Amino acid sequence: xxxxxxxxxxxxxxxxxxxxxxxxxxxxxxxxxxxxxxxxxxxxxxxxxxxxxxxxxxxxxxxxxxxxxxxxxxxxxxxxxxxxxxxxxxxxxxxxxxxxxxxxxxxxxxxxxxxxxxxxxxxxxxxxxxxxxxxxxxxxxxxxxxxxxxxxxxxxxxxxxxxxxxxxxxxxxxxxxxxxxxxxxxxxxxxxxxxxxxxxxxxxxxxxxxxxxxxxxxxxxxxxxxxxxxxxxxxxxxxxxxxxxxxxxxxxxxxxxxxxxxxxxxxxxxxxxxxxxxxxxxxxxxxxxxxxxxxxxxxxxxxxxxxxxxxxxxx
Numbered sequence: 001x002x003x004x005x006x007x008x009x010x011x012x013x014x015x016x017x018x019x020x021x022x023x024x025x026x027x028x029x030x031x032x033x034x035x036x037x038x039x040x041x042x043x044x045x046x047x048x049x050x051x052x053x054x055x056x057x058x059x060x061x062x063x064x065x066x067x068x069x070x071x072x073x074x075x076x077x078x079x080x081x082x083x084x085x086x087x088x089x090x091x092x093x094x095x096x097x098x099x100x101x102x103x104x105x106x107x108x109x110x111x112x113x114x115x116x117x118x119x120x121x122x123x124x125x126x127x128x129x130x131x132x133x134x135x136x137x138x139x140x141x142x143x144x145x146x147x148x149x150x151x152x153x154x155x156x157x158x159x160x161x162x163x164x165x166x167x168x169x170x171x172x173x174x175x176x177x178x179x180x181x182x183x184x185x186x187x188x189x190x191x192x193x194x195x196x197x198x199x200x201x202x203x204x205x206x207x208x209x210x211x212x213x214x215x216x217x218x219x220x221x222x223x224x225x226x227x228x229x230x231x232x233x234x235x236x237x238x239x240x241x242x243x244x245x246x247x248x249x250x251x252x253x254x255x256x257x258x259x260x261x262x263x264x265x266x267x268x269x270x271x272x273x274x275x276x277x278x279x280x281x282x283x284x285x286x287x288x289x290x291x292x293x294x295x296x297x298x299x300x301x302x303x304x305x306x307x308x309x310x311x312x313x314x315x
Contacts, residue, residue, distance in 0.1 A: 008302055012295060019295070020073065023288045024066045069284070078285030083277050088285035091270065096289075098168060098266035102189065102258070103251035105182045109190025110247065113140075114197025118240070119228065121198065122205035133198060140195025149188035149261045156184060166263040185262045189255065193247045200243050204236035211235075245301035249294045 053059045057068060072079065078088035121133035157165030163184055169177035208214065209232055217227050256268025267286065274282035 008299055012299065015295065016292070019291045020070055020288065021066065023284055023291060024069055025062075073285075073288065078288070079281035081274070081282050082279045084279075084282075088281050091282070092267060092285060092289055095265060095267045095270050098264055099252060099255055099259070099268060101171075101178070101182060102185055102255055102264065102266060103248060105186030106189035106193060106251050107244070107248055109186050110193035110197055110244070113190070113194025114201060114240075117194070117198040118201025118205065119233075121202040122209065123224070123228065125206055130202075133202070137195040137198045140191050141199075143192065145188050145192060146257045146261060148191055149185065149258055152184045152188055153261070168264045168266075181262075181264075185258050185264065189251060189258055193244075193251075196243055196247070197240055201236065201240045204239045205232055208232045208236040241304050242301055245297050245304075249297040252290065252293045252297075 050059075057065055069079070076089055078092070080087055081091065084091065117133045117137070121130045124130055153165045156163045164181055165184065167181060169181050171178040205228075209228075214227060214232060217231060218224075252267075255266060256272045258264075259266040259269040260272065267289075271283065271286040271290075274286065
């Protein structure tokens with residue numbers, strides 16, 4: 001296992017270099033000139049624009065700009081925002097726990113919905129329960145998370161005043177307040193993930209339960225709970241593991257809509273506001289962090305594969 005992990009880590013080096021180059025190349029495709037905006041927009045003085053471009057090193061070649069940014073980025077310095085205080089790394093670090101809490105909560109909701117539903121549907125294929133799970137999962141996948149969020153806010157916050165609809169409470173201030181403000185956004189994000197997980201687990205588990213070694217285990221008198229829990233689930237977990245990994249990476253990098261609906265000052269809303277103001281250091285630093293998250297999650301999925309199927313370690 002250690003050799004397998006080391007090989008995967010070494011393979012990440014050229015990938016991360018390529019990602020960093022592509023991320024910095026965003027400066028070429030983002031419309032507008034930040035130096036023009038900083039100089040005053042339509043009232044900008046040409047001399048001021050030139051001075052700001054020089055301060056931001058925008059008058060240098062692309063490769064020179066990239067090398068300066070890259071050498072600082074590998075040391076944890078992602079630059080300074082153009083329109084906010086502090087550094088990009090500090091601002092991302094302050095907001096990342098909010099997005100991480102939201103993503104982890106959504107994954108918990110997905111597991112609580114998807115795993116029991118997938119198992120129940122797989123062990124009783126063709127029954128009314130299987131049809132109910134199939135209908136429910138199809139409905140859950142079809143509903144956009146922002147639409148689910150608005151329905152939840154309308155019912156639980158506006159109509160019945162059961163849960164808060166806006167804001168964020170740090171866990172250091174109030175454990176219950178932190179949990180209470182996470183319920184609605186986590187359910188909104190986790191519903192579709194749970195539906196997808198249920199369908200994937202159902203299909204994988206039905207295939208595994210049809211294998212010869214499962215029939216042999218039943219003939220030997222093993223209880224159905226032991227067969228499913230100790231034999232079938234481990235071999236059926238490969239496809240659901242991939243789905244869960246992709247969903248978790250997506251949640252960490254794509255929660256900006258939900259964060260804006262619930263007014264949560266997370267990483268997604270920070271990047272969205274930076275995109276609107278053309279704050280290139282924030283955009284580049286944020287996208288780099290999101291890309292690193294995807295890479296690390298994929299690494300974790302590969303390690304999970306190797307644990308579930310030792311043959312993967314030989315590849």
